[in-house]
Amino acid sequence: MSDANTPSGTSDTQATPTTQQTHFGFKQVDKAQKASLVANVFDSVAAKYDVMNDLMSLGIHRLWKRYALDCSGVRAGHKVLDIAGGTGDLTAKFSRMVGPGGSVTLADINLSMLKVGRDKLRDKGLVGNIDYVQADAESLPFSDNSFDVVTMAFGLRNVTEKQNALNSIYRVLKPGGRLLVLEFSKPASQHLSKIYDIYSFHILPRMGQIVANDEESYRYLAESIRMHPDQETLKGMFEQAGFEQCDYTNLTGGIVALHRGYKF
Amino acid sequence: MPGSALLSAIAETAINRVLALDEDSQARLLPLNGKRLTLYIDQFPHALTLVFSQRVDVLTELLEHSELVAQLDENSCCIRTSLEVLPKLTQTSQLTQLIRQGELHLDGDLHIAQHTAALFGQLDIDPQEWLSHYTGDVIAHQAGQTLAGFKTQIANALARSRAGISNALTEEKPIGVGKLAVMHFNDEVDALRDDVQRFEARLNALNNEQ
Numbered sequence: 001m002s003d004a005n006t007p008s009g010t011s012d013t014q015a016t017p018t019t020q021q022t023h024f025g026f027k028q029v030d031k032a033q034k035a036s037l038v039a040n041v042f043d044s045v046a047a048k049y050d051v052m053n054d055l056m057s058l059g060i061h062r063l064w065k066r067y068a069l070d071c072s073g074v075r076a077g078h079k080v081l082d083i084a085g086g087t088g089d090l091t092a093k094f095s096r097m098v099g100p101g102g103s104v105t106l107a108d109i110n111l112s113m114l115k116v117g118r119d120k121l122r123d124k125g126l127v128g129n130i131d132y133v134q135a136d137a138e139s140l141p142f143s144d145n146s147f148d149v150v151t152m153a154f155g156l157r158n159v160t161e162k163q164n165a166l167n168s169i170y171r172v173l174k175p176g177g178r179l180l181v182l183e184f185s186k187p188a189s190q191h192l193s194k195i196y197d198i199y200s201f202h203i204l205p206r207m208g209q210i211v212a213n214d215e216e217s218y219r220y221l222a223e224s225i226r227m228h229p230d231q232e233t234l235k236g237m238f239e240q241a242g243f244e245q246c247d248y249t250n251l252t253g254g255i256v257a258l259h260r261g262y263k264f
Numbered sequence: 265m266p267g268s269a270l271l272s273a274i275a276e277t278a279i280n281r282v283l284a285l286d287e288d289s290q291a292r293l294l295p296l297n298g299k300r301l302t303l304y305i306d307q308f309p310h311a312l313t314l315v316f317s318q319r320v321d322v323l324t325e326l327l328e329h330s331e332l333v334a335q336l337d338e339n340s341c342c343i344r345t346s347l348e349v350l351p352k353l354t355q356t357s358q359l360t361q362l363i364r365q366g367e368l369h370l371d372g373d374l375h376i377a378q379h380t381a382a383l384f385g386q387l388d389i390d391p392q393e394w395l396s397h398y399t400g401d402v403i404a405h406q407a408g409q410t411l412a413g414f415k416t417q418i419a420n421a422l423a424r425s426r427a428g429i430s431n432a433l434t435e436e437k438p439i440g441v442g443k444l445a446v447m448h449f450n451d452e453v454d455a456l457r458d459d460v461q462r463f464e465a466r467l468n469a470l471n472n473e474q
C-alpha cells in the first residue's frame with residue numbers, strides 16, 4: 001500500500017474551533033476523540049461492510065452510487081480522487097472509466113477499510129491505475145490543483161470538521177474540476193421521515209446485531225445521519241469553501257442527496 | 265431516484281452476463297479496451313455510454329448530443345440513430361451503408377463502432393453451457409439432449425403435417441363437418457331469415473304510412 005508521501009506546502013483554511021466538543025452520533029465527545037471513535041466503528045464493520053450495505057439499503061446504495069458516477073463526467077485520462085473511498089465501489093468503476101491513461105486514488109483514513117478495498121479491487125483484476133493512500137479528508141496530502149474530479153460517498157458525515165474537509169478538497173481540485181458528495185440527508189416528506197426513523201433506529205441496529213454482531217456501530221450510523229447537515233446547509237458549506245455552481249439532487253425522497261460543486 | 269440509473273444497471277448486468285456466455289467475447293473486447301461508445305436513440309430520453317475494459321460498464325449519458333460530440337476524443341465514438349435501426353447495427357458490414365443512407369449519424373472513431381458491432385454481432389452462445397451455470401453439467405447435458413430430441417420430433421411432426429395438408433388439398437378429400445356445427449349453422453340461417461322478414465315488414469309499414 002503506497003502511503004501518502006507528497007504533503008503539499010499549502011495549508012488548509014482551518015475552521016476555528018468554537019468548542020472543544022463535537023457529536024459522535026447523538027453523544028457529545030471531545031473533538032480530539034472523534035476520529036478514533038469513528039476509526040473503531042469502521043475497523044469493526046470493515047469485513048462485513050459490503051454485505052451490510054446491500055442488506056441495509058436493499059441494494060439501493062448501488063443505484064445512488066451509479067447516479068453519482070453518471071454525474072461525475074469522468075473521462076478517459078482523468079485523475080480522480082475517491083476520498084473516504086472505503087471498500088472501493090466507486091474506485092472500481094472510475095478505474096475502468098479513466099482507462100490506462102488516467103489514474104484513481106482511493107484514499108481513506110482507515111487502514112482496515114482500505115485493505116478490504118484493495119483486496120477486493122485486485123481480485124477484480126483492477127491494477128495499474130489505482131493508488132491507495134491512507135489520508136484524512138481534513139488535510140489531504142496532495143499538491144494543489146491535482147485532480148479533475150473528487151468524490152466522497154457516505155464519508156463526510158464521519159469527518160470531525162466537515163468545513164475543513166471541503167476546503168482541503170477545493171485546494172487539491174484542478175480549476176475546472178468538480179466535487180461530488182453523496183451523503184445521507186433529510187427526507188423531503190414527513191411520512192417518509194417517520195418510516196425512515198423507525199427503520200433506522202429499530203430495524204437497522206437489530207440487523208447490525210444479527211448479521212455483523214455489532215449493534216453499536218449501526219446505531220452510530222443512524223445517529224450520525226441525523227446529525228449531518230441538511231441539503232441547504234451543506235450547499236452553503238460548499239459555497240463557503242469556494243465552490244461555484246453548487247447544487248444538489250435528492251435521491252429516494254431525500255434520504256440521500258448528491259451535492260455537486262465546481263472549482264473555476 | 266432517477267430511473268435511468270436502474271435502467272443502466274439492468275443493461276450492464278444483461279450485457280456482461282451475455283458476454284460471459286461466449287468465451288470468445290474477451291478476444292473481441294481487446295481492441296476496445298479503454299474506449300467508449302455513446303448511443304443516442306431518438307425514442308429514448310437518455311443516451312447510454314458503453315465503457316469498455318475486460319467488461320462493459322454502462323453509464324447514463326447526461327450530456328446533450330451536441331455537447332458530447334464537442335468533447336469527443338480519439339478514444340470515443342458517438343452514434344445517433346433510431347430504435348428500428350438498432351438491430352441492423354450488429355452487422356459490421358452495414359454500418360457504412362447506414363451512414364450513407366442517413367439512418368445513422370456517427371462522430372468519432374468508426375473502428376470503435378465496428379468493433380462494438382462485432383462484439384455483439386458475433387456472439388455465439390451455447391444454451392447447454394448457459395444452463396450448466398444454473399443446473400450443473402450433467403443436468404445441462406441431459407436437458408440439452410432432451411431439447412435436441414424435442415427439436416427433431418417437432419421438426420418431423422411439422423414435416424409430416426405439412427405433407428398431410430398438401431395431400432388433403434391436392435386430392436380434394438371430402439372434408440367432414442361435425443353434426444353440431446351443421447345444426448349451429450342452420451340455427452343461424454333461421455335467425456337471419458327471421459330478421460330479414462321483420463325488416464321487410466317494417467319497410468312495408470313505413471311505405472304504407474307515406
Ligand SMILES: C[S@@+](CC[C@H](N)C(=O)[O-])C[C@H]1O[C@@H](n2cnc3c(N)ncnc32)[C@H](O)[C@@H]1O
Pocket residue numbers: 038042083084085086087088089107108109110113135136137138152153154155158159160
Ligand atoms: C460509510 S464508509 C463509505 C465507503 C465508500 N465510500 C462507500 O460509499 O461504500 C465511510 C468511510 O469514511 C472513512 N472516513 C471517516 N472519516 C474520514 C476522514 N476524516 N478522512 C477520510 N476518510 C474518512 C471511513 O474510514 C470509511 O471507510
